Amino acid sequence: MFSEHLRQELEIRSYVISHIDEAVENGYIEIYYQPVVRTLTGKLAGMEALARWRDPVYGFLRPDQFIPVLEEERLIDKLDRYVIRECGRQLRRQIDAHRPIVPISFNVSRMDFQLMDVLSEIEAVVRENELPRDYLRIEITETAMVQDSDKILKMIDRFRGNGYSVWLDDFGSGYSSLNVLKDYHFDELKIDMEFLRAFNDTSRKIITSVVMMAKAIGIHTLAEGVETREQVRFLRSIGCEKIQGYHYGRPMPYDELLVHCQERHLRAETREEARIYEKAGLFNVIMASPVALFLDDGRNLYMAYENDAYRKVMKGVGISGRRAVNWIIHSLDDARKERLRAYADRVTRNRPCKVSETFLLDGRRLRVRAKTLAGLPGFHIHMAEIVDLTRDADSL
The missing domain is CATH 3.20.20.450 (EAL domain)
Incomplete structure (x- = not known):
């Protein structure tokens, strides 16, 4: 019509x-x-x-x-x-x-x-x-x-x-x-x-x-x-x-x-x-293991992403989320900041291999395995996997 x-x-x-x-x-x-x-x-x-x-x-x-x-x-x-x-x-x-x-x-x-x-x-x-x-x-x-x-x-x-x-x-x-x-x-x-x-x-x-x-x-x-x-x-x-x-x-x-x-x-x-x-x-973040992505400008580290498994591990040690993680990183004393900085630099130098390190946080031992996904001088993106060694030991 x-x-x-x-x-x-x-x-x-x-x-x-x-x-x-x-x-x-x-x-x-x-x-x-x-x-x-x-x-x-x-x-x-x-x-x-x-x-x-x-x-x-x-x-x-x-x-x-x-x-x-x-x-x-x-x-x-x-x-x-x-x-x-x-x-x-x-x-x-x-x-x-x-x-x-x-x-x-x-x-x-x-x-x-x-x-x-x-x-x-x-x-x-x-x-x-x-x-x-x-x-x-x-x-x-x-x-x-x-x-x-x-x-x-x-x-x-x-x-x-x-x-x-x-x-x-x-x-x-x-x-x-x-x-x-x-x-x-x-x-x-x-x-x-x-x-x-x-x-x-x-x-x-x-x-x-x-x-x-x-x-x-x-x-x-x-x-x-x-x-x-x-x-x-x-x-x-x-x-x-x-x-x-x-x-x-x-x-x-x-x-x-x-x-x-x-x-x-x-x-x-x-x-x-x-x-x-x-x-x-292109890195696939949908996986069973706890994974987070960190931005690194050569001085400071900033967590930009964490998957559900990583969030669960953080919650297990009393950390509520990404914002809390970044606040903790920012608030570290000089000695801990230097150790974290040294670890990040070692990860950058050893790309693309993973580098392991164990950190003590509020009485719990956390093992971190990280590698650099991409970067240029002065700016890198790292992938980090985390395991709560204390929890695993407590479950034995």
Whole structure:
């Protein structure tokens, strides 16, 4: 049945097709950015660029009112070329303003591979703005793999061969997820949080399995669509490396994002920190043994993560959690601080081997076995396993 709503949709469709060039030329297409946060540190690890159309005639057009139309009419490359150019310019503005550089990811449509040489477009933007390639991340949706799979496979290899990070977007939204992981080489997996719409035991197990699988095959993980503190705590506990969603911020213009991050105390991680976090991020924290991750700046140690088993051991010696551990480390007397510092330095020197040490804490003997997961001079991430020797002796 024809209706007024249908008439309006057809009218907008026709308008989008005939005005996309004008919208791009006159700046009606605005780029919004959504923050991506690293779970280990709570720092800003990146942002995703998303197109919004603010039209003088129709006002604010929703993405689902123009993106599918442009794809169906084989005009999507006009939009995506513009988004890529604007991402490059935004990065250049960050550099020129001497701000911390926040990498930008952007989505490439399956139609782009037919309508343009995507790599050449990105390379031109990189050259024009004198950008390191690792500041731009390319997102490809899972559904794009259904058609022209051989061509896309070759393009992904070209992207990665030229130094770009390639992400699989909306993982879990299609029907060929495992085949996609088997046949294509991605650097990061964006998990579709539709899994967690019903946040129950089954969905938690599925997400946990996905994260563990990704780590096992060397792929980093990012969960998108995260909205609640409960989801954040769960994703952090299973070692999901990054989070994107309304919990940390909606998509917004760049200047608003700056203010938002300042208000939320979201400090951008440095390029060097990002490289270390990426290396350590593939470590699987879901294990039976008590494991914690410590950040080491060469002077101070800071516990950034502990699994359930580690938390249980700490609770057994009267320490309530990570905050209490860090307070104890900070409050040690000089002699104990020097011993702990010497141990951390020995762990760093002996990487990647584990180094054991026994510490006395409130009358209990704790054996720690640690190794360095990743690091650069002046900053390292250590993994530490802990055993309560006193408890084990008492149980004999």
